[in-house]
Amino acid sequence: MKRQSELPVFAQGFARVRSALQASLAPTSRCKHPGALLDTLQPWRDSYLRTDGPSLMGSRTLADLGYVDSPLAVSTPQQLTALAQVSGLFSEQGILQLRRACYQLEAGSSTSDxxxxxxxxGVTESSTLIREMMNSRAFLLAVSRIAGVPLVPHPFPRARSQVNYFYPPQAHHDKAQIGMWHTDGTSFVLNILLSESDEYDGGEFVYFDGTAEQFDVEELDQRVRSCSVKSSGDAVYIYGSRVFHGVRPLTRGRRMSLVLSFHCPYSQEDVNKFWHLASDDGVLRTIRPWFRLQHDLVRPAHEQYQRLGIEPITFADLDPLSVAP
Ligand SMILES: O=C(O)CCC(=O)C(=O)O
Ligand SMILES: [Fe+2]
Structure with a gap:
């Protein structure tokens, strides 16, 4: 049981406000190479998606995890995917391009407690490939089918996309790089792994098999599950705001992942909390986009798709027959 609690739990309540204030004091100075050119200028092509579609393994709905009430008025807990291991979403070329772009983006990385x-x-702002991928109807449709509801890229730019880089401690006194036990600020989240299994040891993606209310780090017992996603290009889709999850420390190598967040435009509900965003980016950087977000969330779905320049994705487009069980 102690082994499971090796990951700390992220700050919540008042401790979250404190971490937001700390993030406000030193957000940019911790960036590795401020001003580095982060864009590979590589365009996205829909041929980077596999035509035979992804296959899902270990798919669980919010109902399977114990949710009775739906967080979304337009869908039920039975229809909303809580977690799925996704393989075969991207072609070999697609994986190669994503890896290249994410390597480049490491120059803009910064550390956080x-x-x-x-x-x-916010890598959609600095990577042509990832921005165009997020705006591609074919890509959005593939992720919408996994999620169980039509999606658009999350309207809050800095919460929309992030690349994570994990290394083992370099020196004895270094803290391990991890993903703490947490829920995401956003709900529809695709975590794309961009490292091969032989490139690192450790770094398992773990999640809690229960509701967020049931999560208690002292009582994890048998309810921690590990995702067997190991190959580059494989992904874990999660209903991030309701499923506690984390990434264990590495003992060797390097693990890189691209985390993308989406929004269901048929619902004006959004779970993002000001203090969650501010803990990542600082209070000042969050205020203006926060007000814009409130404005964007109430736009009708067709307008949200129109702004992306694509045909709306509807519930009728989510043909369940085209997704393997
Ligand atoms: O790196 C991963 O696989 C997941 C990280 C994660 O949970 C996050 O960025 O919110
Ligand atoms: Fe997460």
């Missing part, structure tokens, strides 16, 4: 130790935030 909240949730993820070492990451580059």
């Amino acid at each position: 909240w949730i993820i130790s070492n990451r580059t935030r």
